[in-house]
Amino acid sequence: MENLFYFSDLFGVAVFAITGALMAGRKSMDLFGVLVIAIVTALGGGTLRDLILDNHPVSWIRDDTYILVASLAAVGTVVWVRLTRPIHETGLLVADAFGLAVFTVIGTEVALQHQVPLSTAVIMGVMTGVAGGVMRDVICNEIPLIFHKEIYATACILGSLVFITLRELGTPHWLDTGIAMLVVLFTRLAAIRWHLSLPRFHLLDRYT
Amino acid sequence: MENLFYFSDLFGVAVFAITGALMAGRKSMDLFGVLVIAIVTALGGGTLRDLILDNHPVSWIRDDTYILVASLAAVGTVVWVRLTRPIHETGLLVADAFGLAVFTVIGTEVALQHQVPLSTAVIMGVMTGVAGGVMRDVICNEIPLIFHKEIYATACILGSLVFITLRELGTPHWLDTGIAMLVVLFTRLAAIRWHLSLPRFHLLDRYT
Amino acid sequence: MENLFYFSDLFGVAVFAITGALMAGRKSMDLFGVLVIAIVTALGGGTLRDLILDNHPVSWIRDDTYILVASLAAVGTVVWVRLTRPIHETGLLVADAFGLAVFTVIGTEVALQHQVPLSTAVIMGVMTGVAGGVMRDVICNEIPLIFHKEIYATACILGSLVFITLRELGTPHWLDTGIAMLVVLFTRLAAIRWHLSLPRFHLLDRYT
Numbered sequence: 001m002e003n004l005f006y007f008s009d010l011f012g013v014a015v016f017a018i019t020g021a022l023m024a025g026r027k028s029m030d031l032f033g034v035l036v037i038a039i040v041t042a043l044g045g046g047t048l049r050d051l052i053l054d055n056h057p058v059s060w061i062r063d064d065t066y067i068l069v070a071s072l073a074a075v076g077t078v079v080w081v082r083l084t085r086p087i088h089e090t091g092l093l094v095a096d097a098f099g100l101a102v103f104t105v106i107g108t109e110v111a112l113q114h115q116v117p118l119s120t121a122v123i124m125g126v127m128t129g130v131a132g133g134v135m136r137d138v139i140c141n142e143i144p145l146i147f148h149k150e151i152y153a154t155a156c157i158l159g160s161l162v163f164i165t166l167r168e169l170g171t172p173h174w175l176d177t178g179i180a181m182l183v184v185l186f187t188r189l190a191a192i193r194w195h196l197s198l199p200r201f202h203l204l205d206r207y208t
Numbered sequence: 209m210e211n212l213f214y215f216s217d218l219f220g221v222a223v224f225a226i227t228g229a230l231m232a233g234r235k236s237m238d239l240f241g242v243l244v245i246a247i248v249t250a251l252g253g254g255t256l257r258d259l260i261l262d263n264h265p266v267s268w269i270r271d272d273t274y275i276l277v278a279s280l281a282a283v284g285t286v287v288w289v290r291l292t293r294p295i296h297e298t299g300l301l302v303a304d305a306f307g308l309a310v311f312t313v314i315g316t317e318v319a320l321q322h323q324v325p326l327s328t329a330v331i332m333g334v335m336t337g338v339a340g341g342v343m344r345d346v347i348c349n350e351i352p353l354i355f356h357k358e359i360y361a362t363a364c365i366l367g368s369l370v371f372i373t374l375r376e377l378g379t380p381h382w383l384d385t386g387i388a389m390l391v392v393l394f395t396r397l398a399a400i401r402w403h404l405s406l407p408r409f410h411l412l413d414r415y416t
Numbered sequence: 417m418e419n420l421f422y423f424s425d426l427f428g429v430a431v432f433a434i435t436g437a438l439m440a441g442r443k444s445m446d447l448f449g450v451l452v453i454a455i456v457t458a459l460g461g462g463t464l465r466d467l468i469l470d471n472h473p474v475s476w477i478r479d480d481t482y483i484l485v486a487s488l489a490a491v492g493t494v495v496w497v498r499l500t501r502p503i504h505e506t507g508l509l510v511a512d513a514f515g516l517a518v519f520t521v522i523g524t525e526v527a528l529q530h531q532v533p534l535s536t537a538v539i540m541g542v543m544t545g546v547a548g549g550v551m552r553d554v555i556c557n558e559i560p561l562i563f564h565k566e567i568y569a570t571a572c573i574l575g576s577l578v579f580i581t582l583r584e585l586g587t588p589h590w591l592d593t594g595i596a597m598l599v600v601l602f603t604r605l606a607a608i609r610w611h612l613s614l615p616r617f618h619l620l621d622r623y624t
């Protein structure tokens with residue numbers, strides 16, 4: 001179980017690194033840029049969470065598997081695209097949703113171990129899931145995608161709330177983890193499938 | 209007195225959250241984006257200060273009133289604008305100046321408690337006041353307003369210096385806090401009223 | 417030796433602050449903006465490294481010489497350009513390469529003192545060298561230069577690897593420091609001289 005969780009985490013790291021490498025490619029960055037954006041996307045959310053919670057050492061500091069997996073995923077993406085293989089868009093979206101689910105549950109759990117209020121635990125779950133992608137977009141000079149596209153963070157919020165509720169109810173660890181991950185996964189996949197988005201807030205320039 | 213300070217702090221959080229929500233609206237973000245930008249604007253400066261000073265737990269981690277106030281202010285802004293009520297621009301600027309004053313004094317005081325050199329305390333006061341707004345602008349893909357508009361951070365520097373000087377002179381806490389806040393408030397309001405700005409540094413492209 | 421290192425560090429701070437001030441000038445920022453961008457460029461990389469390694473107090477918190485040197489360098493740049501003196505571009509590039517060399521070695525050494533894996537030490541060396549410049553570019557709304565221009569971070573990687581290898585071999589401290597710095601310096605200068613760059617990753621829009 002512990003192992004399964006660790007490998008899921010690394011899978012999430014790899015998928016997020018791929019989305020980072022693709023964004024770097026769209027900006028015509030060089031190999032170093034691709035590596036940095038991939039690593040920031042994959043590990044930025046968890047790092048920010050650990051810094052704010054004072055949860056040291058930050059995961060990837062002691063275990064260099066994380067950096068290795070993110071780097072390999074980035075280089076693999078470049079090689080794959082160079083061989084002019086197309087990116088399987090749907091496959092990537094599903095994998096990304098799975099990564100999001102893992103990160104959200106991990107983030108919520110780490111926060112709960114620090115005895116924070118439940119609302120803070122939800123925020124930490126969401127932050128772990130989405131902050132890396134926000135950093136990727138900000139460094140690449142784009143307004144973060146998740147602030148104006150289909151439901152993404154909302155899936156994290158729901159999954160995190162379900163995880164906390166089940167934990168409070170005392171369900172076994174494998175069960176609350178599994179159900180919470182499925183909630184994130186299905187919410188996100190439903191949002192992609194039916195183009196669900198949150199209402200947007202258009203402020204005309206005449207205001208302020 | 210302690211209570212008065214706490215409520216002033218929450219008032220500052222609310223005002224800064226409103227400016228964040230308005231910026232998110234100008235970028236047509238969705239509800240989640242509005243919440244994130246509001247929270248980052250309201251709590252980003254204090255969080256960065258706490259991380260750099262190693263001042264844990266970060267304020268909003270244990271007391272979820274901060275997140276709650278920022279979120280309510282953000283949602284309230286959206287509802288208010290949806291009802292096509294105009295934003296009272298002058299009122300918002302005055303409220304923002306008040307928030308700036310509170311944050312500057314709090315930031316300087318927290319730094320002083322960590323036995324840092326006085327120059328570092330001033331920097332922490334300014335950082336608490338302005339870094340949230342800088343993060344808001346960077347995430348929203350704008351060059352930070354405070355780097356090229358009317359005097360803003362300069363008001364924090366003055367207020368922070370006055371606060372430190374009075375503390376060194378041994379005035380009562382309510383007095384140095386009050387005077388320092390008034391200094392920030394009046395400097396900022398004077399800057400708005402008479403469009404005072406710092407000299408700008410225009411570098412033509414032929415240099416470097 | 418200790419002193420020589422400290423002054424080299426301050427020299428690096430000054431040079432990086434100048435590149436920050438010049439970028440702020442290209443964006444027509446005001447004096448406060450120039451100061452902030454200069455300080456962030458000069459101290460941002462080391463600060464991020466210290467936060468992630470939990471290496472407190474952050475260097476400039478206790479010793480205000482760092483902030484003072486960065487501020488003086490920024491103000492000096494503005495005055496220099498105002499007197500319409502041209503910037504000696506080649507001189508600045510060489511000085512910047514020297515600053516990069518110092519920061520890389522310091523960053524790697526600080527990381528090694530925290531008993532991290534060697535790969536993490538390299539990352540910390542690179543981060544100390546380049547993260548300040550990345551923050552400068554992101555705040556100024558530019559895609560970071562080092563992700564698409566001549567070899568820059570690669571010089572840090574090489575220098576950091578050489579430093580670690582020599583340390584493992586047990587060479588005297590002045591020797592591994594000196595050689596590693598020369599490696600960074602010459603790699604960077606060679607890259608500038610012959611316009612060496614890493615291969616770039618162009619992703620056409622039809623992918624993803």
